[in-house]
Amino acid sequence: MARAWTLKSRPQGLPTADNFELVDLGRRDLGEGEVRIANSWLSVDPYMRGRMNDVKSYTPPFELGAPMQGGAIGTVVESRSDRFKEGETVQHFAGWRDEAVLPADQVQPLPQIDVDPQAYLGQFGMPGMTAYFGLIEVAGAQEGDTVFVSAAAGAVGSTVVQIAKAKGCRVIGSAGGAEKCAWVESLGADAVIDYKSGTPVVKALGEVARNGIDVYFDNVGGEHLDAALAHGKQGARLAICGMIDVYNSGKATELRYLARLIGMRMRVQGFIVSDYMDRAAEFYRDMGGWLKDGKLQRHETVRDGLEATPDAFLGLFSGGNTGKMLVRL
Amino acid sequence: MARAWTLKSRPQGLPTADNFELVDLGRRDLGEGEVRIANSWLSVDPYMRGRMNDVKSYTPPFELGAPMQGGAIGTVVESRSDRFKEGETVQHFAGWRDEAVLPADQVQPLPQIDVDPQAYLGQFGMPGMTAYFGLIEVAGAQEGDTVFVSAAAGAVGSTVVQIAKAKGCRVIGSAGGAEKCAWVESLGADAVIDYKSGTPVVKALGEVARNGIDVYFDNVGGEHLDAALAHGKQGARLAICGMIDVYNSGKATELRYLARLIGMRMRVQGFIVSDYMDRAAEFYRDMGGWLKDGKLQRHETVRDGLEATPDAFLGLFSGGNTGKMLVRL
Numbered sequence: 252m253a254r255a256w257t258l259k260s261r262p263q264g265l266p267t268a269d270n271f272e273l274v275d276l277g278r279r280d281l282g283e284g285e286v287r288i289a290n291s292w293l294s295v296d297p298y299m300r301g302r303m304n305d306v307k308s309y310t311p312p313f314e315l316g317a318p319m320q321g322g323a324i325g326t327v328v329e330s331r332s333d334r335f336k337e338g339e340t341v342q343h344f345a346g347w348r349d350e351a352v353l354p355a356d357q358v359q360p361l362p363q364i365d366v367d368p369q370a371y372l373g374q375f376g377m378p379g380m381t382a383y384f385g386l387i388e389v390a391g392a393q394e395g396d397t398v399f400v401s402a403a404a405g406a407v408g409s410t411v412v413q414i415a416k417a418k419g420c421r422v423i424g425s426a427g428g429a430e431k432c433a434w435v436e437s438l439g440a441d442a443v444i445d446y447k448s449g450t451p452v453v454k455a456l457g458e459v460a461r462n463g464i465d466v467y468f469d470n471v472g473g474e475h476l477d478a479a480l481a482h483g484k485q486g487a488r489l490a491i492c493g494m495i496d497v498y499n500s501g502k503a504t505e506l507r508y509l510a511r512l513i514g515m516r517m518r519v520q521g522f523i524v525s526d527y528m529d530r531a532a533e534f535y536r537d538m539g540g541w542l543k544d545g546k547l548q549r550h551e552t553v554r555d556g557l558e559a560t561p562d563a564f565l566g567l568f569s570g571g572n573t574g575k576m577l578v579r580l
Numbered sequence: 581m582a583r584a585w586t587l588k589s590r591p592q593g594l595p596t597a598d599n600f601e602l603v604d605l606g607r608r609d610l611g612e613g614e615v616r617i618a619n620s621w622l623s624v625d626p627y628m629r630g631r632m633n634d635v636k637s638y639t640p641p642f643e644l645g646a647p648m649q650g651g652a653i654g655t656v657v658e659s660r661s662d663r664f665k666e667g668e669t670v671q672h673f674a675g676w677r678d679e680a681v682l683p684a685d686q687v688q689p690l691p692q693i694d695v696d697p698q699a700y701l702g703q704f705g706m707p708g709m710t711a712y713f714g715l716i717e718v719a720g721a722q723e724g725d726t727v728f729v730s731a732a733a734g735a736v737g738s739t740v741v742q743i744a745k746a747k748g749c750r751v752i753g754s755a756g757g758a759e760k761c762a763w764v765e766s767l768g769a770d771a772v773i774d775y776k777s778g779t780p781v782v783k784a785l786g787e788v789a790r791n792g793i794d795v796y797f798d799n800v801g802g803e804h805l806d807a808a809l810a811h812g813k814q815g816a817r818l819a820i821c822g823m824i825d826v827y828n829s830g831k832a833t834e835l836r837y838l839a840r841l842i843g844m845r846m847r848v849q850g851f852i853v854s855d856y857m858d859r860a861a862e863f864y865r866d867m868g869g870w871l872k873d874g875k876l877q878r879h880e881t882v883r884d885g886l887e888a889t890p891d892a893f894l895g896l897f898s899g900g901n902t903g904k905m906l907v908r909l
Contacts, residue, residue, distance in 0.1 A: 301843075308843045309844075472838065491841050491842055492842070493842065494838065494839045494842065497838070497839050498839075503834040503835060504834070504835045504836075504838045505832040505833070505834055506832060506833045506835065507833075509801065509826070509833045510801065510823045510826050510827075511850075512820050512848065512849075512850030513821070513822065513823065513850040514630070514637045514638040514850070514852065515638075515850060516849075516851055516852060517850050518847065518848070518850075519841065519847070519848040519849075520841075520845075520846075520847045520848075521840075521841030521842040521844065521845050521846050521847075522842070522845055523843065523845060526845065
């Protein structure tokens with residue numbers, strides 16, 4: 252019997268376990284061209300919070316009462332498609348459930364890179380592509396640039412740190428707590444800011460970036476963004492990937508240093524990774540090379556069992572993960 | 581006896597008359613290569629407020645006790661340079677004074693366009709170039725775009741309105757009070773928001789831009805910027821020219837709609853007109869053409885006499901000007 256998490260009610264502010272309901276999907280026979288997949292890994296990601304609101308955005312809102320969606324890795328257990336055989340490991344977007352029945356064109360084989368399958372939900376998947384295209388294309392990071400990245404212990408941020416180092420940048424990461432900061436440093440960051448230390452981020456950043464920053468990769472918004480505005484050099488580029496600070500609070504962002512945009516000719520650019528999907532080959536090529544050269548490390552925070560999925564998701568907003576947050580089935 | 585305004589003390593917040601002092605400069609003979617200019621028009625501009633702070637920026641701060649600077653138009657009354665003859669009308673940057681003694685290489689002849697000389701301090705000068713390059717280059721405004729511009733009755737904003745119309749855009753301007761709004765409408769704006777009417781700008785903009793905006797030309801920051809973020813279409817470009825809202829208050833900007841940058845892939849770009857000075861010929865060519873075609877109107881708010889200069893400057897922050905604020909000597 253397949254089971255799936257549904258959105259029972261739309262959260263106001265921070266979601267709680269009550270917003271989610273685990274339901275039986277029953278079992279149906281495959282139609283022509285369909286495959287049945289037993290999921291082994293589910294992804295939870297901060298952007299999913301936006302889909303819980305009934306607001307038109309770049310992805311449609313989750314429907315109340317319907318199975319939720321998200322990245323997943325699984326094994327084909329039954330196939331009525333020429334494209335997939337039983338036993339094959341695949342990726343798809345019907346997450347938040349233990350078993351998925353999908354048309355074969357909504358299922359992708361795994362790229363041929365020597366990593367664990369679950370890495371395709373993190374560093375070698377959507378979060379990794381977000382880091383790669385955000386840093387290189389949107390922010391235009393160049394060798395010698397000083398790059399500041401927030402949530403540097405997260406799935407996206409930790410990959411930004413490593414790609415920036417591979418590109419010859421000086422990297423400053425921000426993370427919450429000594430343990431995460433130590434991990435970010437172990438990834439090669441030249442300086443790490445502990446934003447929970449009590450020192451305002453704007454002050455801490457000024458101390459480790461005395462000549463300013465060329466690039467900011469924003470995963471959180473709020474005072475991190477303001478600190479980047481305060482210390483941006485002339486021509487600095489700020490790639491806005493996420494604002495986890497406001498996803499739940501809905502509060503206004505207070506920026507004291509916004510007017511520096513003018514004198515410093517800074518650029519702030521929002522982006523969505525899906526706009527770069529047709530360039531995935533570049534990502535796999537470069538990431539594969541850096542992996543072989545020993546320049547990429549990975550860490551996963553794993554919760555076990557389908558029941559743990561909402562809790563894993565909520566952990567994203569309380570700093571519960573180092574590296575990619577995953578659910579193992 | 582030449583006289584000049586000096587900065588007596590650095591303003592905290594909104595400047596007052598007490599921050600300025602009119603001093604005698606005495607009279608000195610010209611050195612080789614110098615010219616003496618009797619000024620006839622002085623420019624006061626919002627960016628000058630930034631130069632009154634002792635903060636490193638794109639232009640150096642005004643020195644306390646030294647003659648202030650700014651755009652000026654005058655007549656050469658004595659010349660020891662081959663480049664300028666007595667009686668010639670010229671432009672230069674030694675404003676805030678009645679007479680300037682300058683090396684000839686700091687003096688420029690007026691471009692050959694059929695406008696009054698003082699227009700080179702406004703629509704055909706720095707404010708006009710700011711409008712032109714900000715709208716066309718920084719914001720990349722295209723035919724058919726919906727363009728929103730704040731301070732649309734100001735020197736820069738009123739030129740943005742007219743260039744945008746000449747380029748085939750739909751234009752929404754914001755100004756304070758019925759009289760200014762009527763003038764902006766007379767310039768060709770398709771819709772005008774009176775930000776003093778009591779309706780929040782975000783609501784007013786939504787009513788006249790139901791499909792959103794492609795371009796925002798920001799002269800004020802604050803709630804106008806937030807409204808532009810709230811209504812930006814996918815790929816919207818926000819050119820940040822000035823933030824008169826925060827020049828004096830120093831207060832933080834509260835943005836409720838900043839996270840829309842991400843889903844809408846919006847770009848926010850600060851700029852300084854001086855970066856485009858080497859392309860002035862393009863500006864004069866296009867503006868000259870639009871002038872001939874009857875597409876440009878101009879309005880000046882004029883204060884008379886050198887004594888009135890600080891008051892003219894302060895008027896910029898209290899909505900005292902429609903069109904370009906000038907001092908006539």
